[in-house]
Every structure is written in C-alpha cells, then in structure tokens.
Amino acid sequence: MGKKKDFLRKIVEEDLRSGKYSQVVTRFPPEPNGYPHIGHAKSISLNFGVARDYGGRCNLRMDDTNPETEEARYVEAIEDAVRWLGFDWGERTLYTSDYFQRLYDYAVELIKMGKAYVDSLSEEEIREYRGTVTEPGRRSIYAERSVEENLDLFERMRKGEFAEGEHVLRARIDMAAANMKMRDPLLYRIRHAPHFRTGNAWHIYPMYDFAHCLSDYIEGVTHSFCTLEFENNREIYDWILDTLGVPPPRPHQYEFARLNINYTVLSKRKLIELVKEGYVSGWDDPRMPTIAGYRRRGYTPESILTFCEQIGVAKANSVVDVAQLEACIRDDLNPKVPRVMCVLDPLKVTILNYEGSEEIDASYYPHDVPREGTRKLPFSSEIYIEREDFSEHPPKGYYRLTPDQPVRLKHAYIIRCQEVVKDEEGRVVEIKAIYYPDSRSGSDTSGIKVKSAIQWVDARRARKVEVRLYDRLFGVENPQGPEDLNPDSLRIVKEALIEPAAIEEKPDERFQFERLGYFYTDPVDYRDEAPVFNRIVTLKDSWAKKRQKASPKPAKSEAKPSKSAPKEPRSVEMSPEEQARFERYGKESGLREELASTLARDERLSRFFEAALETYEGATTIANLVANEVARELKREEELTFAPAQIAALARLIDEETISGKIAKEVFEAMSQSGEDPEKIVEERGLRQISDPAEILPVIEKVLEQNPDNLRKYREGNERLFGFFVGQVLKATGGRANPRIVNELVNRELKKS
Ligand code: ATP
C-alpha cells in the first residue's frame, strides 16, 4: 500500500512474524440496534482491511446481547453497509446469540471455580458498594454463597424464575482494584424481553465484558480491535480468558481512537432520536451520517474508504473536519462523472438575432480527465440562464452577464444583453440579447473578451427536474442535539431545468452540474418521467468561508461588502490570487485540497505559511499547524507572540518524532504564551519523547529485575502480564517513552530467556 503503517498493523505484522498466530482473524462486532454510521465505517475499514492486507479473515458478528433494543432490520442494514463498502465476511453472519449456550457453560465453570457468584443487591447498592476512585469498594454479603447455591440460583435465573434486577451474576475479582471495572464486574443480568433470534429461550443475557472476549475466542479471533473507551475493560477481557484457562491461541484486545467529526453526531442514541422524532426522513435521509444516508446522497464506497484511510488509526481521540470527507467525494467524482448543465432558478433569455435551432456537440468531460463521451446540446433563440448569473447593478468583481458585460454560454456562443424586461413589480423576467455568430466555443474568431462562462439550457428541449439541495445537517461545529440543526440543510427546487441528455441518455447516475456541484439520481424517488437529483456536495467548500465570516475580527484585507450589492451567491469563488495560491499549494507543497483552500483563502494564513516554509520544508505539518493552531490564535489575538520560523521548528519536532502530536499542542500553548522557541520549551519541560532503545532498554531491565514473580508467571504462559510490563516501563519514564518502541522492546526482552 506504500503508506505509513498504523500501530495496529505493526502489531499484527509482528505477531505473524514471531509466529504468535499463523493467520490473522479480526471481527466487526456491531450491535444491531441502529443503522451503522461513518464511525462504523472506520471500524469496518480497519477490521476488514487488516484481514485483507495480511491474508486473514474478518467475521461479521452481531453483538446481540440486549433483546430490548435489537432488531432484524438493523442486521440487514449492517450487512448492506458492509457489502456496499465492498467487503465479504465469508459464508454467513455470526451472532453472539449463537453462543448463548456455550457462554452459559463458561459461566457455570467460573461458578464452580469459585470465581463467580450470584449477587442479590439492588442496582443502587451495587453502585454504592463499588466504592470510588479513591476508596476501595466492599464485597456483597451474597458473595459468601456456596457454589451449590450459586449454581442453583443461576439455573433458576436462566429459567425465568426471578424478576429483572433481582439477581445478577458477578465475577469474583477484586473489590479494591485500582481499575474500577475490575471490582467484581457483572457477567449476566435478567431480561424477560423476547430476543429477535432466540425468542423466549433465555431469561438471562450476558454482559458485553463476558460475551465479547469469549465470542472472540470461540471464533478464533486473534486481534480484537475496539475503541478507546474500552481500555479499562481489557483487564476483564484478559481475566476471563485467563481464569477459564482457555487453550491457546487466544485473542487480545487493542484499542484505537473512535472517529469524531465536526458538524456531525455519531452516537446511535442521538441518531435514533433524529429518526424517531422526524427531524429527518429516515435512517437513509441523505443528510444522515449513516452509511445508508451517504449512499443515498450519492457518496461512493471508494470515497468513504479513502476517507477512512486518510484519517488513519491512532491512539488519541481527535475531531476530524467534515470538510475532509467532503473533499474525498469531490476528489473521487471530479475525474469520473459527466458534466452537464442545469439551471436552478431559470431566467429566460431571448436571442434576437438567432433563427432556427442547432445541436452543439459538447464533451461530457473536460479534456484533462481520461474519460470520453459527448452529447448534443440543443440551442435555439430561447434559452434559460441562472437568475443569479445576470445582474443589472453588478457589484465590483461581478464577472457574469450585465447590461454592459457580455458572457459566454458554456460550450456555445457569447451573448450580450440588449434589453431587460421587468414585470410590474420591477422584477426581471426576461433578457433580450444578441449573440455573436462567430464566437462559438472551439471556433471563436470574434475577438470578444468575456470574464466567465455560465450554464444555460434550451427552452424547448430542457427537462423539468426536482433538485434537492442538501447541506450539513447541523449548523454548529459540535452539535449536541436537535437544537443545533441547520435550518437550511435541505432546500428543494421543484422545477429546475436540465439539458435533455442527462435524462434521455443518462450517461451516469452521478453528475457534475456545471458550477453547482455534484449530484446523484435519487435511488428511491427518481422516475424517468419525474427525475429527482440529490446534491452530494458543492464544488467548493462553502463552509470554510462562512466560518471565516463568523469570526469576530475579519482579516484586514477582506473587502468591505458593499451595501447596495445583492447577496453575492457565488461568494465561494476564489479571487485570482487565491486561486493561484491554491493551485501552488496543491502542486508544489502537496497539500490536500481542503487544507490548501483554507490557507489560500486567507491572506494572513497564507503569508504565515509561506514564511514558515522558508525555514523548513515539511509543508503538510506546517500547514496543519497554521490552519488550526495559528488560525485559532489569530482569531483571539491581533498580534502573534511567535514567528513563522517557530512554527516551522515545531513542525520539525513533530515530523522527527521528537514529540508526539499531543505534546505538540502543549508546546504550542506554551509558545503562544511566552513566545519562546519550541525546542527550548521541549527541553525545559522535558517533553522530548524517548525513542532511543539505548535509553529505554535499561529501564526495561530494571522493571524486569524488580518484578521477578511476574516475570516467572509471564514466562510460564501468563501473557496478559505483557501489558503490566509495558505499563511499568512507561510509568518509569514519566510517560515520555515512545509507546510503540516500548511495546516492541518489552516484547523482545520478555521473549529472551
Ligand atoms: P454508538 O456509540 O454510536 O452507539 P457503538 O459503539 O455502541 O456505537 P456498536 O454497534 O457497538 O456501536 O459498534 C460496532 C463497532 O464499531 C465497535 O467495534 C465499535 O468500536 C465501532 N465503532 C462504533 N462507533 C465508532 C466510531 N465513532 N469510530 C470508530 N469505531 C466505532
């Protein structure tokens, strides 16, 4: 793949190399209680991607242990999503509920070992007895029950003899454990609701902590990837498998950061609310961050997988800019889809000196993409243009049609306005124009200069279509709930006009509508006689500009909006200077579109970026620092306390792995307060990440020396102590050791005997 490997792939590789496992087996384990969202896509891409990359397999397992919330239709939605993303999970979908009997047997085994007991405290008492982070908990008196009594009660719980909440099964671990999760965690609870697969066969259901590790084990999973919130559950995962003494090979859990995206909610609970309360039309509403929603909106599987690859897999939580996902679909569609002309708000233009009609050959694709195909564009004396593309009193910099300024009709002729026809209210209802016969696109000998080309359709042959202009569902960066919905997330244009080929030839399902964005034939409502198009995404990021406008202090260079000017609809277009910068940043510095655009559109940021580049060539890291950290600082402060060269130095520290990205934020904060050089801050505060094995090895040796008992246990086969040693080493270095390297070295040292 030629990309930098993430830490999970490194672990997998090492495990295969060392012979710990002969084949990698992963799983994607959704709970069928809602439609999968883009966060699940990250997990799907990771689990299936690792299996694919290392010749293993990935199971699709429904984690169906809560009968109250799960439904078969969600299973289908999950299967659809995984299939649509292009993955294959073998012969059949697996279910935790298939293992209910085996899980029950394992629980009985734990009871017999004295490692699990039936507790009869109330939910509240259980919470109270658990203690706090600073105080140890107490064990329930019911923990004294004999094995026989426990077995009897557990069996009767299963049969449904007790009410919900009357009893639970708990592991007997340690009520004083520092990790609160280890304070006798619950293994089973009573639920009388019918389960969508097992019906009323069961009255007890296993808890996640019990079911997950054992289901992984039963399926021969080797690497069990879950999100960071489960870090503390790992100890239970290991405890259960170790206590039961399951024969190897056994699975291990690894945590990665979950995906968060701005302007988006990704909690199933909140998504369910949007559906149930009718804020959206359903789970597949094109504004929903569900896979079904993106699919209906017109996103391609490729664009979503590219996004997942771009964001990568890391150990620290962060928030991804939704603009990055939008850039992925633009980049995917840009070279692929045919370009056609559609007019959303038609204004009639009568061409006075044109007679008859003709058909103009026009390519569907611009010449710089590797696709070919042309259509015929009907042309006659009556056409429609976009109302916004004519301005009677144009603001400065208006490049389209005005009473004095001609414009090119894309693929066709140049026209000039002769007369503006208005109704009684003074509204423009028609333009009378002339065309220049020798100005036809491709064979223009007219010598007339125009500043832009606009879309148009032939009045007689254009087709009426419905266009749904979707925008971000939420209007704020960190939405909490319905109160943060964007009121303009959907605007329906009932009677837009489109050139006939788009409907009659239908060269594709996705299109670029010239100057308007990318559009998709709605898979549900589209009819040949009543076409419906969904806007997938605009051509450029219109939010980057909005956000700049919303900032309290506009950059000084920003032109004052003229009061008389009508609302300039295409304010998202870049000025020629911005455009030049944008292209340079992409071509020369290799910045992705989004980042390049953010910098190019802002004078101060672009100046800062370019100055920083003079001292260090790591453009991407610098650009990220400038677009995020520096930009935020500029909003707060008029004067910066640091110079471009200092940001360059900070970028270098990150690129060279002297500090982690997380520490970099701390360094930046310090720098913006004191103005000191980042190197100095790193040294003074001792923030340098230790990556040198020569520095780490002595620490490892010391830790091994100090823990002879654990070392012996590890070498006798208690592999879960691996984590213990890594933890001790990291602790001994004050958290500054590079965890990736510590892992590798500890693994190596432990294997030596
Ligand atoms: P939610 O928090 O949205 O309710 P969940 O974690 O309860 O989601 P599950 O169906 O249990 O949803 O998740 C299935 C898998 O997808 C799990 O392995 C989980 O770690 C992963 N997953 C869920 N949300 C995300 C996310 N935002 N980013 C990455 N992985 C995720």
Ligand code: MG
């Ligand atoms: Mg879950």
